[in-house]
Amino acid sequence: MDTGTRPRLPFLDGARRGTARAVATAALVAMTCGASTLVAPSQAARAAPPAGAALNTASGAALDTAAAGALGAAAFAAPGDAAGTAHPRPRPRVDCRHVKCVALTFDDGPGPYTDTLLAYLAAYRARATFFVVGGNVVTYPRVLRRTVAAGHEIGNHTWSHPDLRRLSPAGVRSQLVRTDRVIQAATGVVPRLVRPPYGAFNRTVRRQTARPLVLWSVDTLDWRYRNSATVARRALRWVRPGSVILFHDIHPTTVRAIPRVLRNLAKRGYRFVTVSELFGGHPPRVVFSATPPELP
Numbered sequence: 691m692d693t694g695t696r697p698r699l700p701f702l703d704g705a706r707r708g709t710a711r712a713v714a715t716a717a718l719v720a721m722t723c724g725a726s727t728l729v730a731p732s733q734a735a736r737a738a739p740p741a742g743a744a745l746n747t748a749s750g751a752a753l754d755t756a757a758a759g760a761l762g763a764a765a766f767a768a769p770g771d772a773a774g775t776a777h778p779r780p781r782p783r784v785d786c787r788h789v790k791c792v793a794l795t796f797d798d799g800p801g802p803y804t805d806t807l808l809a810y811l812a813a814y815r816a817r818a819t820f821f822v823v824g825g826n827v828v829t830y831p832r833v834l835r836r837t838v839a840a841g842h843e844i845g846n847h848t849w850s851h852p853d854l855r856r857l858s859p860a861g862v863r864s865q866l867v868r869t870d871r872v873i874q875a876a877t878g879v880v881p882r883l884v885r886p887p888y889g890a891f892n893r894t895v896r897r898q899t900a901r902p903l904v905l906w907s908v909d910t911l912d913w914r915y916r917n918s919a920t921v922a923r924r925a926l927r928w929v930r931p932g933s934v935i936l937f938h939d940i941h942p943t944t945v946r947a948i949p950r951v952l953r954n955l956a957k958r959g960y961r962f963v964t965v966s967e968l969f970g971g972h973p974p975r976v977v978f979s980a981t982p983p984e985l986p
């Protein structure tokens with residue numbers, strides 16, 4: 691599903707006035723709920739030492755080799771559907787109050803480049819969140835199964851990527867329910883997050899689901915800049931602890947930008963978490979980013 695010709699202006703017209711309020715509310719919710727919803731320090735202390743810690747100190751070259759190796763090995767070994775039996779390597783719980791976290795998010799797939807992206811993420815033991823389109827899940831169910839098996843989070847990005855503000859309440863619900871069904875059929879998982887296409891929502895849209903509406907705080911504009919260096923540079927320039935970064939894994943240029951993003955951010959001490967992990971399992975009603983006040 692190509693987004694190239696679509697305008698991607700997240701907070702258009704009707705939503706604009708509400709957006710400032712929504713940002714303020716989200717920030718407030720994040721601040722007030724942060725402490726109670728994140729992992730308690732005692733829990734964090736009980737967690738095993740970070741098995742992936744060494745990755746942050748490994749050289750970039752080694753990591754690139756690892757990524758390439760993972761790609762080769764996988765050759766998308768995905769034996770028919772080993773995904774059903776594969777389990778992600780256990781990973782200690784990350785407490786985003788005390789470490790720098792970033793949530794990489796990938797929209798509009800699954801698609802033909804998603805498997806390559808999964809290999810890059812695996813090389814860094816990075817978790818990400820995939821907001822998938824129902825129509826593409828039907829085309830690539832095995833890719834989605836492998837995504838879930840690798841430990842990534844899946845979000846609902848509607849069936850056919852409409853501007854939900856233009857739909858009736860029943861139309862909005864239908865977009866979400868159909869997508870939930872195909873995701874569940876492919877993976878056994880029902881997504882706990884929703885990302886409205888174009889970031890466009892209003893009160894009517896919001897009332898059709900109790901799930902968090904996940905937007906973003908860093909837009910790479912990768913649908914416009916089909917250039918890996920530009921996409922990586924935009925992500926690296928604007929990232930902050932708690933950022934939610936928007937990418938689209940339907941563009942090969944975006945997928946090719948990811949090793950550089952992972953290498954650079956890992957060196958800077960970032961941990962790559964899912965959107966739910968970023969909020970200790972309890973994202974607020976509307977998500978732009980998390981800015982835990984405890985972080986430097």
Ligand code: NI
Nearest residue numbers: 797798887888
């Ligand atoms: Ni989209």
